[in-house]
Amino acid sequence: MSIAGSVANAPREAVLHGYPVFQMFTTSSRSWLNSKIDSNASSEFRDMVRRNSLEPFAHIPYLCNPGSPNGDVYSKSRKMLIDNMGNCESLGIKYLVVHMGSHLGKGFDEIGDRLTDTIMHALRRSTSTHILLENSAGYNNSVGSHMKEIGNIIESVGDKRVGVCLDTCHAFAAGYDIASKKGTSSLMDEIEESFGIDKIKLVHLNDAKFPLGSGLDRHWHIGKGHIGMKGFANFFRISRLTADCFVMETPENTDGDDHTNMQAVSKIMKACGIEDYAPKG
Numbered sequence: 001m002s003i004a005g006s007v008a009n010a011p012r013e014a015v016l017h018g019y020p021v022f023q024m025f026t027t028s029s030r031s032w033l034n035s036k037i038d039s040n041a042s043s044e045f046r047d048m049v050r051r052n053s054l055e056p057f058a059h060i061p062y063l064c065n066p067g068s069p070n071g072d073v074y075s076k077s078r079k080m081l082i083d084n085m086g087n088c089e090s091l092g093i094k095y096l097v098v099h100m101g102s103h104l105g106k107g108f109d110e111i112g113d114r115l116t117d118t119i120m121h122a123l124r125r126s127t128s129t130h131i132l133l134e135n136s137a138g139y140n141n142s143v144g145s146h147m148k149e150i151g152n153i154i155e156s157v158g159d160k161r162v163g164v165c166l167d168t169c170h171a172f173a174a175g176y177d178i179a180s181k182k183g184t185s186s187l188m189d190e191i192e193e194s195f196g197i198d199k200i201k202l203v204h205l206n207d208a209k210f211p212l213g214s215g216l217d218r219h220w221h222i223g224k225g226h227i228g229m230k231g232f233a234n235f236f237r238i239s240r241l242t243a244d245c246f247v248m249e250t251p252e253n254t255d256g257d258d259h260t261n262m263q264a265v266s267k268i269m270k271a272c273g274i275e276d277y278a279p280k281g
Contacts, residue, residue, distance in 0.1 A: 006041045007091060011048040011056065017258070023057045023097070023202075023247045026087035030062055032076050034083040037090050046092045055245055057132075057202055058088050058096045065101030067115025067143060077101070078118050085126040095201055097132045097165045100144035100153070108143060115143065116156040123159050132165040132201055137217035138174030145174040147187070151194030163199045166191075166243075168235065169206035169220070172227055175213040179231030184238040200243045205232070205265060206250055219249050221257065222264040229268060236272040 001010035001022045014022040027035040049056055066081055068074045081098065088096050098119075103111045119131060133150055136142040144150050154162050168178060177183025191197055207225030209218035223229040250261045 006044070007037055008041050008044040008048060011045055011052065011054055014054055015048065015052050017262075019262075020053070021055045021057070021245045021247055023059055023249075025061060026058050026084055026091065026093070028061065029059075032061075032063055032080065034080070034087070037087055042090050049092065056091070056093045057245070057247065058084065058091075058093045060084055060096060060098045062099070064099060066098065066118040067103065067111035068101060069104050069106045069111055069114070074114060074118075078121060081118060081122040082125050085122055085129040085131075088129040089126060094128070095130050095132050095163070095165075097134050097202065099134055100136060100142075100150075102141045103143055105141050108149060111143070112152070112156065116153060119153070119157050119162065120159070123157075123161055130161040130163060130201070132163045134165040134204070135167055135170050136174065137167075137170040138213070138215040139217060140215070145170070147190045147194040154195045154199065163201045164191075164195065165202040165204060166200050166241075167204035167206060167249075168227060168232075169204070169208045169225075170217060172208040172212055173210065173214050173216055173218075177212055178235045178239075179212070179227045181234045181238050184235050188238070188240050197240055198242050200241060201245065203241065203243055203246045205246050205248050207232075219251060221250050222248065222261045223268075229264070232265075232268045233272055236268060236274055 001013045001024045003010050003024055007026060010022060010024040061080060064077045064080045065073050066077045068077060084096055133144060133153060135150060136145040138145040150164060171178055176187045178187060206219040207222050207227045209220040209225050210216045211226050248261055252258055
């Protein structure tokens, strides 16, 4: 949801469309600068969330690379994570989704301690905000494309406030065949072994524009990509997820795409007997 004009626009837009769960940036998605949240806007945000029983999630800006071997980027990323967690506390948002970035060719072993230290440092500066580590798409030098790597980070941090956001497009692009029953079951087994399925607090439902294992982070419309309607049906039936919060980051190429994607998800969920949900807008 957009925060253009005010952070309170995000829950307002969610209510307008009938979305009980929504995701937002608390500041500019593509800038190192943090926007200070006005107390009136914060109060309005909290009131709208409470009155409408909404579940908000925040996402870290794209520039953040919390384990970067580049000193300047590393320093800015640490500050960005702290600032965004502070914004979440101001707004009453429990979960902040964080990309783990790139090791820039240095290898995970070289940046693992830096990444862990950044997360621990940010948690010490926060009292209530939780961090959700989002799996990466398997692009060159990416961190967190494999569940075991995410599990290593969670274990190293050793804090109950660290969970996981599972992105379906990213998993598929990284080589996890969630379009098939066998592939989904295998992914869930690896998750259980690496950090536990109960650590997944949010799922990004996105189809994949490119084939399995492409390493390309290109989200696509639900049912129209390489995961497909049958693939998502397999995913819902087999995944054993305990999380009940899902958001989409699908493209909006034309007006109405969001509604079409929500209707596709609703159709899949109904077919799987999970939930009778249909958006208003």
